[in-house]
Amino acid sequence: MASRIYAPSSFLFLLIMIISTGLIGSGGSHGNSDHGKSYIIYMGNRHEGGEAAAQSLHLNMLQQAIGSEFASESLLHSFKRTFNGFVAHLTDHQVSKIAGMPGVVSVFPNKINKLLTTRSWDFMGFSQQRARRTSLESDVIIGVFDSGIWPASESFHDDGLGPPPAKWKGSCQFPPNNFTCNNKIVGAKFYRTSNSTFAAGDARSPVDSNGHGTHVAATAAGNLVGGASLYGFGEGTARGGVPSARIAVYKVCWADSCYFSDILAAFDDAIADGVDLISLSLGAEISRDHFEDPIAIGSFHAMKEGILTVDSAGNDGVQGLYTVRNFSPWSLSVAATAIDRQFFAQVRLGNNQTFQGIAINTFDIGNTMYPIIYGGDAPNISGNFSSSISRLCANNSLNPDLVRGKIVLCDSIVGALVPVLAGAVGSIVAIDRPAGAPAENPPSPVSVLTRRQGSTILSYIRSTRNATATISKSNVGKDEQAPYIASFSSRGPNPAILDILKPDISAPGVNVLAAWPPNVPITPYPAETRTSRFNFQYGTSMACPHVTGAAAYVKSHHPKWSPAAVKSAIMTTAVPMSPEANPDAEFAYGSGHLNPLGAIDPGLVYDAGEPDYVRLLCGQGYNTTAVQMIARDNSSCWERGNETVWDFNYPSLAVSATAEEVVTRVFNRVVTNVGGSGNASYRAVVESPEGVRVRVSPGVLGFRAVGERLRFVVTVEGAVAANSTVSGSLVWDDGVHKVRSPIVVFDSAM
Incomplete structure (x- = not known):
């Protein structure tokens, strides 16, 4: 089986296919059936002995499980650059033997993920004329995990760009059809770790034969291209959020979708290559265990190296609540809105x-x-x-x-x-x-x-x-009601940790115009013959690179900020959205609508690092052995303390409760002063959810230096009716900055 791209493929086309061909299967096992299905064995942090020692260990484990005669044939890929693990064909019996070996965190099937402009950036107030730090933008490298890229597009020309930053360690694969990198596309790789077959039309290179990856990359960091349109529609200047940023391409998606193992291999490389951000417009099946989800695993190791992963919330919103696809606490999950x-x-x-x-x-x-x-x-x-x-x-x-x-x-x-x-x-x-x-x-x-x-x-x-x-x-x-959440955009609550709100943020994801391969039809309909250099697409796939572009913009102003600080800046400066106009409220739009300009000057940030996430994992029931393999040191969960989810320094506050029961939740939070003034006084402004009392102590935070950290406590007390959600907010206001956190209280049984 495989994963889904949060593709912008038309709902109409999907219905045609369902009616004409019946239900379409989501994939199946690949490879030699005699050796079982393909599984991923995740073993935590990078092997201390290096890459050769890691691969030797993986072969040795397979020899113990299936015998030396078949071990090398069954080993499909080793992850050895930034984390430890491998992909192999295994029977059910062999899976049990491997799972019980020392050093194994998790074993799970190698399934499939799916792929989930001229107006959208202007709509958010991020105009083309906005002053930029071009030299610093060009130091930002965005890793795009998708269906590849069309390198000849004007959106990816390298006019005016110098050589890649010295931190870049990646490379460009040059297969027979001669894919060429430049100073804009600084690296490009493609992955086929567990299935050597290709569908008709698949380009066996980083070249995009789908269109999705080209569109996503251009939305995040495409050049300014005048006269862009689709047959005259949407005419204007196409551009990404950070036109001077570099792009590193990791092609993990093919005609038969995106395999877990390829995604993990791309994470392994991208982290070692030196990207600053990862943009990932695809999502796995919902898994309540973060370490049986390749995107959660990869983004955790990226976070450890200072890299923020921005991912799509998913396109399953019409199915209702609990449909959000990417929900790890260390990644930034994006919902989709309509623009005007x-x-x-x-x-x-x-x-x-x-x-x-x-x-x-x-x-x-x-x-x-x-x-x-x-x-x-x-x-x-x-x-x-x-x-x-x-x-x-x-x-x-x-x-x-x-x-x-x-x-x-x-x-x-x-x-x-x-x-x-x-x-x-x-x-x-x-x-x-x-x-x-x-x-x-x-x-x-x-x-x-x-x-x-x-x-x-x-x-x-x-x-x-x-x-x-x-x-x-x-x-x-003009759509005067925009922005509002698209019906297809996946909803929370967070299926793994109820009291961490997901999705995190919303951004434009409907009728977005960006670059397109001219040899790929503009729609997936069987009768389609139209082509174009630009195309309209929709989906949380399109919302995700908008936030990636905004994150890159923040990084260009604050290159040393942690992933959590960048994430906090984006969430706490979001434009509040109306729960009356958006069914499911924060479960639909998270903290609100993306505000790229506000994110570079948030005033305060809720920061967190690897130790904070590890304490959260301890509190969520992960044992010391597993945490030691995932983290960098050997301290135990007991020594770290079993931090409750309410103590984790997240920029939003969520309370799941039994209906009609009066509950009290205490949130411990720390904010860091990142404003321009060392002397700053922030006052707490609370809008309590209906039927709930919210107290903040202290009610005023007085900072005396930039970088100073101050603690406060939020106490939420009250009850919620059956099958209902109530929401409010906490805003720290110094007269210039308004650092906003949503407060959501909901019936856990809804």
């Missing part, structure tokens, strides 16, 4: 009624009126389809003789493309779009209306024998 740009495609009927639909309709059929038919009136009877199926315009359900040359009204998003495949001119889709859904962009004229509008159009069709309609090419309008 929307695309409208007008529908005009023969009776002159007009309807404003949503779509990126790049096709211009002029003012020509075409006959319009309801899909339910055109079933493909010879294919055994009834009107109850054809009204949805499901694959092959429409009678080509009845829809040819017409516009088809469909009751499902699947109908955005299927009618055209049956010979229709275009389609009108009547559904109730969820909030923040992206504008559809199939390779045919389309407009997505509401069900109520669809009913009006159906009444018109029924009223005359000569019903006609036309669909206009799209125009750009």
